[in-house]
Amino acid sequence: GLFAAVATGGIAVALALLVACGGQTDSDSSGWDDDAADDDTADDDHDYVEYVPLTDPEGRTIIARGANYMGMEFGWFHHEPEDFQRMASWGFNVVRLPIAWSYLEPEPGVWDESYLVDVVEPVVGYAHDAGLMVILDMHQWKWSPCCGGNGAPVWTCADIDGGDIEWIIQADLFWDHPEYLDHLVATWEMVAEFFSGDDRIWAYDLFNEPNAGFSSLPPMCENQLFRPLFVRLIEAIRKHHPEPYVIVEPSIVNSAGLPFVMDPLPYDRIIYSPHLYPGNIADGRTGYWFGKGMLESHIQMRVNEANERGMPLLIGETGIGSAADGAEAYVRDTTELFDEYLVSFTWWCYWRDDDGMGLLNRAGEEKDLFIKYLSRPYPKATAGVLRSFSFDVDKKVFTVEFENKPDLSPEVEIFIPADRHYPNGFVVECSDEEGTYSYSFDEDTQTLTVVCNPDEPGHRITVAPRSG
Template sequence: MRSKFRLKTAVTALLCAATMAAGGATAVAAPAEPGDGRLSTSTSGAPRIVDDLGRTVLLRGINVNGLGEYYQEFPDLDPTMPLTEADFAGIATQGFNVVRLIMSWSLIEPQRGVFDHSYLDKIAQATEWAKAHDIGVILDMHQDAWGPAVATPDGVSCPAPLATSVGWDGAPAWATATMGGLATCRLADSREVSVVVQQSFENFYNDVNGIQGEFIKSWEFVVRRFAADPTVVGYDLLNEPSPGLSVGINDYLRLGAMYDRLIPAIRAAEASVPGGFSHTAYFEPSVASSLLPTPGPATGSAGSAGSSGEPRFTSDPNLVYAPHIYNESLPLAVGSIESGFAAAAKAAEGYGGTPFFSGEWGFFGDDASNPEKVARYAAQEDAYLVGGTWWQWKQACGDPHNVQHRENRPDWCQAGEFGEFESFPADSPIRAILSRAYPRAVPGELTAIRADVPSGALEVEGVADRAGVSADLWVPARCAVPEVSGTNIGAGTVRSVAGGSRVSVPVSGAGEYTITVAC
């Protein structure tokens, strides 16, 4: 759902910070704490993501699409950039602790019933790189406008107000509806509005020829590989599902029925692996949800697993509601940034009080370098105590988001160049906002965040359930000498890392605490 835009050339990364003990106290190593980093969700008290120490975890990061399969319109313009360990090193310098790693059904199951282990090897390598840089991974089953095979064929002219389509990413060709050349024509400003895209989704929801069942098998194949891996912090089940031909029905009933079927299958696949455990399932509403009276999906709908007495997806204890808060950025996301967060919070409460997380956000076109909206968005993240992942790390010249229509060659870059976050200059105010200080993990419940973007300072409040657990805070390099003070805390320690500092602060006892990092 991203439009074409121009970005400046990247320059140098941020400076490393100094390290010193906090608040005049003697620096001592934080006590070793048990735990393997597994994350789950808790609805005891405020809904939140927690680690195995019971700490509230904020996931703040970025989308990475280097392992996705995108349609390629121009042979000399690659649709993605190669993914290397250097990307994860660069991501870590911004203080990000999670990547939403795009993977493609078309590469997982390129032929029906044939699953590609070599593709999972690439995902596993990326996960190892992430682990080496203390970054978690959300595996994202990504699609945009169904898949690569929806492109308008050569020689087909689309009558106004329609336009030719490029292909996108997601489903394999064998799972795509075949409707003839004109069925691929799209509304000029909406990639999803073509007959072939919506008929493909209709077939998916109705499991025509067992297509939905194959999608579930693909997820089972992925899950069995990563079932025991705590670096994988969650599964994003399906990116931006479209409503198909039944708007207001598929968005609620059939999308919910698909989740009712998919999540128990994932749990069974996890349980089949020695050491496998429940990973958080990130579930998205329909891409058109902001246009509907209430967001979907429904659970336990007619024809779903839930209606026959089997588990409904919302009875699973490890869920995160994961809308894409693109308000004031993209047309389908109506309303303000503030109303987008309010709607997400309300919807999450309706799903039994799940946490919520914005799997994608960002600003494009004329707003691509507008820090005012980014700052307002960041303020809402801090106010709601939630995380999210910016779209995106690198966006290649040949990405369909830039091309949009057949033979529409982007004129803003050459082969091998790219845009998005990594192309922002080092002094970009957007970099400063996104790399602001935040609590990666804090004991008990987090109750307040106040981050000062210019200085890098941070104030955190929380309520600990016990003593002896430490907060883990990110502070950017512009806060060159972090000094820690607060209430109900012990001496903090500051460790210099690329791009900033990691500040560890033990909480002395159960109850309320405050942590202030001054610069």
């Protein structure tokens, strides 16, 4: 969801402070390992990121790249199989699907499974058939339909007229009712039981942009309110469906630059998924006024927060209005930094509009200023320890480096959008001795597979345009 509203109280104080200080984080808040420079595997000019990777069942490191596809949190926006096939053609391998509690429990204690059967499950099938991993996200935007948004059922709302900030007041009052938390836990348990054993679900996102109203400053809510709820939700989900990742998010104000202070959770396969909207760009109109330095400081903070807790990182949302000043530069800089920091993400969002955050225009055509950067080479799966990757969008040169990992034969699968970036073909080079490595390219999936020499401890692969 988008955090862009006129607010008062704690949320307004937090945003005012961020604007006043430019959203900058401490200059030492880096995502780099300071000791990596002493490692003989490290590049002379670059310290490698030490991070907890996302992995697949084979133990390979995966990079998840994709988009949010909004609609089901509002009931239904007529998703079609072709939408997911198009995302896959861009190289996306994951889709985040917002759903809403209000449709699952429209009346207290009355759960409507038809929403899962008739709406959610078919869309999960479309995504899976296109080769996309699925994140089911329990969404809220402006808290509830009673506030003109989506999320919590209307029956949880107080009978008030809060005007433009009613969504903040309703969220604030919600936490005074522990029985509402019981209902949310039961709702998630129903969802997990419905999809029990279904390997199409890659992850469950517990609570989009958790909101505690005027108590949303992280030291006021993340350990006091959100963490106890998350523990209950994880237990309820994994009782029925233990295999998928579970995604936890920080407080809603985190996306503007505040830190994540929640204590570590005592579970494995938990993803940390903050949202990235520096400088209030979530409103879809504000431009890229703050520059790459501030953008990088936000990303560094999130990398650090994940590393400190031993959690993989996935940026659950970021985006900018296509008509906003500097929109193309924002996409270019963000994707470069995501590569540099080995970041997985789901962009906001796959939708159709002319001037907003949609990746398509109203005619259903892709917006080039987004897709030419989002559809880029990246290592989808690495049988080894991924160290770095980058793509020079001007020279069309992609490079990936990885090291051997015990019990895995060194191999990497790279998405290569050949028609988009290499119309005259491409050449592949590897640091392994010639004749000791091999590669193949699947045109249907646009996947380059490079099998490396297990006798070499590390490997550097370069893809560049074919001359002439």
